[in-house]
Amino acid sequence: MIPIGALIGIGFVAGLIIYLVYIKVPQKVKGLEKTEAINAILPGADCGACGKPGCFGYAQALAQDPGLITKTPCTLLQDPESLGNLEKALGITLDPSAMSKIALVHCNGNSETIYHYSGVATCKAAAQLLSGYRRCPYACLGLEDCLKVCPVDAIFIDPEKNLAVIDPEKCTGCGLCVAECPLNLIELVSADTKIAFLCNYKPLKSIPERERCEYACTHCRKCFKACEDEAIVWNKEKAVPEFIHEKCTRCGKCIEVCESNTLAEIKIEEKVLSHITKAPGEHCAVPKR
Amino acid sequence: MNELIVIFIGMALINNFIIVRFLGLCPFFGVSKHIGSALSMGVAVTIVMTISALAAWLIEAYILIPFDIEYMYIVMFILVIATLVQIIELFIKKTNAQLYFAFGIYLPLITTNCAVLGITLINRVEGFSLSGSVVAALGAGAGFTLILAMMSGIREKLETANTPKSMRGLPVAFLIATLLGLAFSGFGGML
Known part of the structure; x- marks a missing residue:
C-alpha cells in the first residue's frame, strides 16, 4: 500500500503545484493570447x-x-x-x-532555332549564349532544368514544340521551378487559373514582332477590348500585357480574338503526358535550314 | 569545499555526460547545428538538471528511505523530472517571453532527455550529499553545455567546408564526436 500511496501522493502534489503555478503566477507577457x-x-x-x-x-x-x-x-x-x-x-x-498556387510557363511557341547548341544540356548554360539557341530571347529552351527540380513530376517536355509544360492537376505550387528558370518564364498563379498569357515577350524595335515566333504576343490589344471584366491590363514596367487572375471570369472571349494564340487555356495534352523524356542532350534542336 | 570542486570537475570534464557517459546524445546531434540554440539548450538542461537533482535527493531522503520503498526510485524520479519541466516551462512562459521563444520546442523535450534522469540516478549510486548532488548536477550541466557549444561551433564551420556528399551532415558529425571523445579521454588521469 505504501508505494502506491506514495506514488499517488507525489503525483497529486506535483499536479497541484503545476495547477498553482498556472493559476497564481501572474501573466506578465501580453500578446501571447x-x-x-x-x-x-x-x-x-x-x-x-x-x-x-x-x-x-x-x-x-x-x-x-x-x-x-x-x-x-x-x-x-x-x-x-x-x-x-x-x-x-x-x-x-x-x-x-x-x-493554393500553380506554376505556369510563359511560353507556348517554338521560336526559330538560330544555332546548333551542343554544350552542356542545361537551360542555365544554354541561356548564356544569346539568351538561348532560339530567336526569341524569352523562349523556353526545354533543357529540363525545371523538370529536374520538380518534386511531384508535374513538368513535362512537349515533344513537338520542345518546351516545358506544367500539369496543373499535379502541380502543388511549391515554386522550386520558378527559381530554376534562367529566363524567368515560370510564374506562380492562383490554382483556379484557366486562361493565361503564354508569352513573356517584350518587343524590341530592331526585330519585327511576328518574326520571332508564331505564338508571340503582337501587342495588338484586341483582348483588352474583348475582356468585359477588365482582367487584362498593360504592365508598363515589363512592357507586356498582364492578366489579373482574380478578375477573370473565364468567359474565353479573349481566346477567340487572340490572333497569335498567345492567350490560351492552361491544359496539358495527352501526347505530352505520354511522351517519354529524351536522354539529356537530345533536346538541343538541330537548325531547320 | 575541496570535495565539491572535485565533484564539479569530475562531472564536467572527466566523466563528461556526452563524451564519456554517452547520455543526452539526442540534443548533442539534434540541437548542435547553431551555436545560439545549442547554448540555450545547454542552459535549459543545466537548470532542469540542478533542480531535479535537488528534488530527487529530497524525495530519496525523506520519502523513499523512511518508507523503505527505495526500489521505486526510477518511477519517482521520472515523475519529478516531468513535473519540474512542466513547471519551469509554465513559469518561463508567463514571466519571460523572450526566453520562452528562445528555448522553443527544446524545453518540453528535456522531459525525455536521459541526461536529466541520468544525473539523479548517478547521484543516488554515488551516494552524494545534498550539496554534492547539486554541485554534481551543475558540473554535469556545465560539461553538457561545453560539449554542445564546441560541437555547434565545429559544425557551423563545417557548413562551409567542402565535405564529400556521402559524409555531409550527420556522418561527419559522428566522426567529429569521436575525435572530441578522444580529446576528452585525455582528462581521464587528472584526478
Whole structure:
C-alpha cells in the first residue's frame, strides 16, 4: 500500500503545484493570447513545410503578419472548419483560391532555332549564349532544368514544340521551378487559373514582332477590348500585357480574338503526358535550314 | 569545499555526460547545428538538471528511505523530472517571453532527455550529499553545455567546408564526436 500511496501522493502534489503555478503566477507577457489561439488551430505536426520552426513558430509569425497565410500557406490545414477558425483568430477573410498556387510557363511557341547548341544540356548554360539557341530571347529552351527540380513530376517536355509544360492537376505550387528558370518564364498563379498569357515577350524595335515566333504576343490589344471584366491590363514596367487572375471570369472571349494564340487555356495534352523524356542532350534542336 | 570542486570537475570534464557517459546524445546531434540554440539548450538542461537533482535527493531522503520503498526510485524520479519541466516551462512562459521563444520546442523535450534522469540516478549510486548532488548536477550541466557549444561551433564551420556528399551532415558529425571523445579521454588521469 505504501508505494502506491506514495506514488499517488507525489503525483497529486506535483499536479497541484503545476495547477498553482498556472493559476497564481501572474501573466506578465501580453500578446501571447493570439499566438496561443492560432497555435491551437494549427495541425501541430511541426512538419516545417511553411519554413518556420514548428507550428508554434508559424503561429508567432501569423500573429504578427496575418497575410503570411496566403504567401506560405499551411499545407496540412485544408478542411473548411479549421480554416474558418483561423479566419476568426486572425481577423481576416481568406480567399480559398489564393491559398493554393500553380506554376505556369510563359511560353507556348517554338521560336526559330538560330544555332546548333551542343554544350552542356542545361537551360542555365544554354541561356548564356544569346539568351538561348532560339530567336526569341524569352523562349523556353526545354533543357529540363525545371523538370529536374520538380518534386511531384508535374513538368513535362512537349515533344513537338520542345518546351516545358506544367500539369496543373499535379502541380502543388511549391515554386522550386520558378527559381530554376534562367529566363524567368515560370510564374506562380492562383490554382483556379484557366486562361493565361503564354508569352513573356517584350518587343524590341530592331526585330519585327511576328518574326520571332508564331505564338508571340503582337501587342495588338484586341483582348483588352474583348475582356468585359477588365482582367487584362498593360504592365508598363515589363512592357507586356498582364492578366489579373482574380478578375477573370473565364468567359474565353479573349481566346477567340487572340490572333497569335498567345492567350490560351492552361491544359496539358495527352501526347505530352505520354511522351517519354529524351536522354539529356537530345533536346538541343538541330537548325531547320 | 575541496570535495565539491572535485565533484564539479569530475562531472564536467572527466566523466563528461556526452563524451564519456554517452547520455543526452539526442540534443548533442539534434540541437548542435547553431551555436545560439545549442547554448540555450545547454542552459535549459543545466537548470532542469540542478533542480531535479535537488528534488530527487529530497524525495530519496525523506520519502523513499523512511518508507523503505527505495526500489521505486526510477518511477519517482521520472515523475519529478516531468513535473519540474512542466513547471519551469509554465513559469518561463508567463514571466519571460523572450526566453520562452528562445528555448522553443527544446524545453518540453528535456522531459525525455536521459541526461536529466541520468544525473539523479548517478547521484543516488554515488551516494552524494545534498550539496554534492547539486554541485554534481551543475558540473554535469556545465560539461553538457561545453560539449554542445564546441560541437555547434565545429559544425557551423563545417557548413562551409567542402565535405564529400556521402559524409555531409550527420556522418561527419559522428566522426567529429569521436575525435572530441578522444580529446576528452585525455582528462581521464587528472584526478
